[in-house]
Amino acid sequence: MISKKMENMVANSSAIRAMFEEGNRLAKIYGPENVFDFSLGNPNVPAPxxxxxxxxxxxxxxxxxxxxxxxxxxxxxxxxxxxxxxxxxxxxxxxxxxxxxxxxxxxxxxxxxxxxxxxxxxxxxxxxxxxxxxxxxxxxxxxxxxxxxxxxxxxxxxxxxxxxxxxxxxxxxxxxxxxxxxxxxxxxxxxxxxxxxxxxxxxxxxxxxxxxxxxxxxxxxxxxxxxxxxxxxxxxxxxxxxxxxxxxxxxxxxxxxxxxxxxxxxxxxxxxxxxxxxxxxxxxxxxxxxxxxxxxCLHEKTDISYYNRNRETLYQGLIECGFECVKPQGAFYLFMKTPIKDEKTFCQEAKKYNLLLVPGSSFGCAGYVRIAYCVAYETIVNALPKFKELAKEYQLG
Amino acid sequence: MISKKMENMVANSSAIRAMFEEGNRLAKIYGPENVFDFSLGNPNVPAPxxxxxxxxxxxxxxxxxxxxxxxxxxxxxxxxxxxxxxxxxxxxxxxxxxxxxxxxxxxxxxxxxxxxxxxxxxxxxxxxxxxxxxxxxxxxxxxxxxxxxxxxxxxxxxxxxxxxxxxxxxxxxxxxxxxxxxxxxxxxxxxxxxxxxxxxxxxxxxxxxxxxxxxxxxxxxxxxxxxxxxxxxxxxxxxxxxxxxxxxxxxxxxxxxxxxxxxxxxxxxxxxxxxxxxxxxxxxxxxxxxxxxxxxCLHEKTDISYYNRNRETLYQGLIECGFECVKPQGAFYLFMKTPIKDEKTFCQEAKKYNLLLVPGSSFGCAGYVRIAYCVAYETIVNALPKFKELAKEYQLG
Structure with missing residues (x-):
């Protein structure tokens, strides 16, 4: 019944929704503090x-x-x-x-x-x-x-x-x-x-x-x-x-x-x-x-130091794990090369460690994943050991 | 340079803008209290x-x-x-x-x-x-x-x-x-x-x-x-x-x-x-x-008695002038039959009395004008003598 243009889009959106619900499911099982959701670009620094x-x-x-x-x-x-x-x-x-x-x-x-x-x-x-x-x-x-x-x-x-x-x-x-x-x-x-x-x-x-x-x-x-x-x-x-x-x-x-x-x-x-x-x-x-x-509020600024600490910690941590990424100069995303070509499989694998990442193909660039680091600092600190385990699985580091 | 679909729409919007600017021009000459702008559906009753x-x-x-x-x-x-x-x-x-x-x-x-x-x-x-x-x-x-x-x-x-x-x-x-x-x-x-x-x-x-x-x-x-x-x-x-x-x-x-x-x-x-x-x-x-x-605020209501007083006053006043209209049962608009077929000419004539009305053809119904009565009560009271003069011009009443 819906328009032809919308049919594919609704199918895709179900996939995103499924990921979101998967996150909720994992949070219920392991506790929200043990699920590392890096999938959303929703700022975690409150408004000035x-x-x-x-x-x-x-x-x-x-x-x-x-x-x-x-x-x-x-x-x-x-x-x-x-x-x-x-x-x-x-x-x-x-x-x-x-x-x-x-x-x-x-x-x-x-x-x-x-x-x-x-x-x-x-x-x-x-x-x-x-x-x-x-x-x-x-x-x-x-x-x-x-x-x-x-x-x-x-x-x-x-x-x-x-x-x-x-x-x-x-x-x-x-x-x-x-x-x-x-x-x-x-x-x-x-x-x-x-x-x-x-x-x-x-x-x-x-x-x-x-x-x-x-x-x-x-x-x-x-x-x-x-x-x-x-x-x-x-x-x-x-x-x-x-x-x-x-x-x-x-x-x-x-x-x-x-x-x-x-x-x-x-x-x-x-x-x-x-x-x-x-x-x-x-x-x-x-x-x-x-x-x-x-x-x-034209002269107001968000607390960029919060995002910057996340950026430094995440980037250093991932590099130490042996992952390959270009250090971000802005925004609150890090784009990481996946150790295998098929980044969707990598995302599935990451999910086993409760790491939620977005496949690069969503951005027209397969072989990468996006990690949104507009999250609590603790999320990054606690996620890094998981990234380490994930890296080992691929003989990195 | 703009898209073909937009070309006509931009031309029409210039007409609306021209009307708006005409209202401003009249207000500068005669004072805003002597210009009767019935063209807009912007509520004049404040939020609860x-x-x-x-x-x-x-x-x-x-x-x-x-x-x-x-x-x-x-x-x-x-x-x-x-x-x-x-x-x-x-x-x-x-x-x-x-x-x-x-x-x-x-x-x-x-x-x-x-x-x-x-x-x-x-x-x-x-x-x-x-x-x-x-x-x-x-x-x-x-x-x-x-x-x-x-x-x-x-x-x-x-x-x-x-x-x-x-x-x-x-x-x-x-x-x-x-x-x-x-x-x-x-x-x-x-x-x-x-x-x-x-x-x-x-x-x-x-x-x-x-x-x-x-x-x-x-x-x-x-x-x-x-x-x-x-x-x-x-x-x-x-x-x-x-x-x-x-x-x-x-x-x-x-x-x-x-x-x-x-x-x-x-x-x-x-x-x-x-x-x-x-x-x-x-x-x-x-x-x-x-x-x-x-x-x-789901149980809050706007002050409908204000609009109702406007409605009664405007409707009675226009009927007494000899205009023909169906009494509105809801919303804050009154749709008045124009004494001549060409309601755009009527709108032009009305403007001479500082009455700003919208031609019915904008709503797919020529021969009528829309009067938005979501205005101050005084605007209606003061506009009615102008409507009376306008009616006389067409030998109404």
């Missing part, structure tokens, strides 16, 4: 205290009808968008105004909005493996075609030769995600410059516009002072999708924004289209109370 | 006090990580869904469980979720004019075809003969909206019974399933004790889309739910599909704080 204070202040200070009402524009409150624009300008030397900001239902909402605005059926959207698997669904929602660039497993920077070769006259957009889910790798400034050059060249060659969509919910989660280039500064046709899910630990509240700079070709029309898409896709506007909250 | 108290209590009582985190299921918190189900069972004698409830980003989000779950390209969705114009876009989002049943301008109950005639093997869904936007009419129990009979008959004839989608954000806004039948009790394949936008005056917060009862054909698969659709359309889950808020 300022978030609660902001809610209390807003409830006291704002007119309820405005606070809980539809916003005049589907793009959100003018004052909130102005505040977001100014904060970006301050940090990145950009020159955005309120009109360049569309508040969205998280980054997932924002990506759907911009793809709805841009894609005709058959349009191609390029992304670089490994990538967040939901991009497949988002592009498919609008009958676009997701074109994958194969993973560069040396350092997980994008393969630029293959990128250039796969751009066609049908290429409408390129999605990048840096810091990256699932590798934690940050694309270097050199990478970004070269990507921009390639896209400029191809735009000229084909007489097309190629929009670079920067999906950056992990921007603020970067370690060791690594620089995360702000992409609108390198390439004119850049659109930024942002979420406060990780930076303020508010993933359930569904609050983020799109930036559509004036430099983008036909930016006014695209901004208008994004507003309409926000409405007709059923978002209507980003949740209003949370719009006001983030506007008051 | 219990909403603020619920937020404060939740902030004190709930674990922040759970409160602002992703929900375990894309359908929302289990306890919230259980509370919603129990409240419906109590009120309507139904037998829903948590699994039958999917929390959504308002009713607009819910409708998109269920249409995504159901529609293949070319599937037909029937609705009854006049209807909420956004249905066109929602159905178009999934390449469905919206089939309109022409308006019955006698009492605005649906034309059932035409309905029966227009059901085809491609009919996948029927959307009803009662209390109705824009007429305020409540479909009678007799109407609902007959509709159900017709759909049962056609399902048998074609060997298909026809899903009745009841879009009911105005359920609690019914006057004079009129009964609003709960549709799952009349027809097995009924799905309910609800929103707290009007009942708790929270339209900006984007919180509502879908009910997919066990009686619905293949309900388990459809529930699973709705959860996946919630995720991949970018909603992910309904905003978490607001989920918790509505669960604590």
């Amino acid at each position: 205290k300022a978030v609660k204070q902001a809610i209390l202040d807003i409830l006291d200070e704002e007119d309820e009808l405005v606070l809980h009402g539809y916003t005049n524009s589907n793009a959100g409150y003018e004052d909130v968008r102005q505040a977001v624009a100014e904060s970006l300008n301050e940090r990145f030397g950009t020159a955005f105004a309120a009109k360049n900001i569309t508040m969205t239902v998280g980054a997932a909402g924002g990506l759907n909005v911009i793809l709805k605005a841009l894609l005709n059926p058959g349009d191609e959207v390029i992304t670089f493996a490994p990538y967040f698997g939901e991009y497949r669904s988002y592009v498919n929602n609008f009958d676009g075609v997701l074109v994958e660039i194969s993973p560069n497993t040396v350092d997980f920077q994008p393969k630029l030769d293959e990128f250039e070769a796969k751009i066609t006259p049908k290429t409408k957009a390129v999605i990048v995600n840096t810091p990256n889910n699932p590798t934690g790798v940050v694309y270097s400034e050199e990478t970004i410059r070269k990507m921009a050059e390639i896209m400029e060249k191809k735009q000229n060659e084909y007489g097309t516009e190629i929009y670079l969509i920067s999906d950056e919910p992990y921007r603020e989660l970067a370690y060791d002072g690594v620089d995360v280039p702000y992409l609108t500064r390198y390439y004119a046709n850049t659109i930024v999708g942002y979420s406060y899910s990780k930076s303020l630990s508010l993933p359930g509240e569904r609050i983020g924004y799109l930036v559509i700079p004036d430099d983008v070709k036909d930016s006014e029309t695209l901004i208008a289209a994004a507003n309409v898409a926000n409405r007709i896709l059923g978002f209507v506007n980003a949740p209003t109370l949370q719009q006001k909250v983030v506007a008051r | 006090k219990a909403v603020k108290q619920a937020i404060l209590d939740i902030l004190d009582e709930e674990d922040e990580l759970v409160l602002h985190g992703y929900t375990n299921s894309n359908a929302g918190y289990e306890d919230v869904r259980q509370a919603v189900a129990e409240s419906l069972n109590e009120r309507f004698g139904t037998a829903f469980a948590a699994k039958n409830i999917t929390m959504t980003v308002g009713a607009a989000g819910g409708l998109n979720v269920i249409l995504k779950a159901l529609l293949n390209p070319g599937d037909e969705v029937i609705t009854f004019a006049p209807y909420f114009g956004e249905y066109r876009s929602y159905v178009n989002n999934f390449d469905g075809v919206l089939v309109e049943i022409s308006p019955n301008t006698v009492d605005f109950q649906p034309k059932l003969d035409e309905f029966e005639a227009k059901i085809t093997p491609k009919t996948k869904a029927v959307i009803v909206n009662t209390p109705n936007n824009p007429t305020g009419v409540v479909y009678s129990e007799e109407t609902i019974r007959k509709m159900a009979e017709i759909m049962e008959k056609k399902q048998n004839e074609y060997g298909t399933e026809i899903y009745l989608i009841s879009d009911e954000p105005y359920r609690e806004l019914a006057y004079d004790g009129v009964d609003v039948p709960y549709l799952t009790r009349y027809y097995a394949n009924t799905i309910v889309g609800y929103s707290y936008s009007k009942s708790l005056s929270l339209p900006g917060e984007r919180i509502g739910y879908l009910v997919i009862p066990d009686d619905v054909k293949d309900s388990e698969t459809l529930i699973a599909a709705a959860n996946v659709a919630n995720r991949i359309l970018g909603f992910v889950n309904a905003p978490t704080l607001q989920q918790k808020v509505v669960a604590r």
Whole structure:
């Protein structure tokens, strides 16, 4: 009875659900403290205290009808968008105004909005493996075609030769995600410059516009002072999708924004289209109370030192076990090479040690697993002996 | 540069924007108290006090990580869904469980979720004019075809003969909206019974399933004790889309739910599909704080007496002016026949008196205008002399 497009997706989702239920089952048998669930990207660092204070202040200070009402524009409150624009300008030397900001239902909402605005059926959207698997669904929602660039497993920077070769006259957009889910790798400034050059060249060659969509919910989660280039500064046709899910630990509240700079070709029309898409896709506007909250918390930061300690401990521990992995520079994921090619079998094996991991094929990169380390520190400490046993099984270390 | 599907929509949205800006322009010239904006369905009765108290209590009582985190299921918190189900069972004698409830980003989000779950390209969705114009876009989002049943301008109950005639093997869904936007009419129990009979008959004839989608954000806004039948009790394949936008005056917060009862054909698969659709359309889950808020405010009611006074005053006033309209039984809209066929010209004329109205053609019913009376009472009192002058222009009264 359900739509054909949904049939496969429902089957896949049953698999994810099965994994989730397996986790619950194991927790019942062994106790939750003995099950090491590294499968979810749900932050375990609470929202900064300022978030609660902001809610209390807003409830006291704002007119309820405005606070809980539809916003005049589907793009959100003018004052909130102005505040977001100014904060970006301050940090990145950009020159955005309120009109360049569309508040969205998280980054997932924002990506759907911009793809709805841009894609005709058959349009191609390029992304670089490994990538967040939901991009497949988002592009498919609008009958676009997701074109994958194969993973560069040396350092997980994008393969630029293959990128250039796969751009066609049908290429409408390129999605990048840096810091990256699932590798934690940050694309270097050199990478970004070269990507921009390639896209400029191809735009000229084909007489097309190629929009670079920067999906950056992990921007603020970067370690060791690594620089995360702000992409609108390198390439004119850049659109930024942002979420406060990780930076303020508010993933359930569904609050983020799109930036559509004036430099983008036909930016006014695209901004208008994004507003309409926000409405007709059923978002209507980003949740209003949370719009006001983030506007008051633009200078707040999550406790990144917590994630950093997890990162160091997990990375060192895994290396000592003999596993092979690239040290993540950002986000809260570690992408580990599996000692056998078939990483799904490895995940099954890991489950025997109550280690729950996600197969790399979910991210377009088999032979790897994703370990989400946005968990309690103790979970990592207690899981490492299990990883050690697992490694021994494969004669590592 | 934008997608072809969006081009017309952006053009239309410019027209709405122009109207909005015209209202602002008039307000600057004449003062906002002398501009009578009846164009928007934004409640002017504040949220019940219990909403603020619920937020404060939740902030004190709930674990922040759970409160602002992703929900375990894309359908929302289990306890919230259980509370919603129990409240419906109590009120309507139904037998829903948590699994039958999917929390959504308002009713607009819910409708998109269920249409995504159901529609293949070319599937037909029937609705009854006049209807909420956004249905066109929602159905178009999934390449469905919206089939309109022409308006019955006698009492605005649906034309059932035409309905029966227009059901085809491609009919996948029927959307009803009662209390109705824009007429305020409540479909009678007799109407609902007959509709159900017709759909049962056609399902048998074609060997298909026809899903009745009841879009009911105005359920609690019914006057004079009129009964609003709960549709799952009349027809097995009924799905309910609800929103707290009007009942708790929270339209900006984007919180509502879908009910997919066990009686619905293949309900388990459809529930699973709705959860996946919630995720991949970018909603992910309904905003978490607001989920918790509505669960604590299930017995709260908006101040319907305010809208009722507006309704009585506006209806009596317009009748006395000589205008023709069906008295609304619910919602906060009044649908008035225009003294000339071309209601767009009438709207232009009304604007000379600073009366902002929406043409009926936006709702698939020319020759009428929608007057949203969710405004301050004073606005209605002060607008009536203007309506009187407008009526005189057309030799009414």
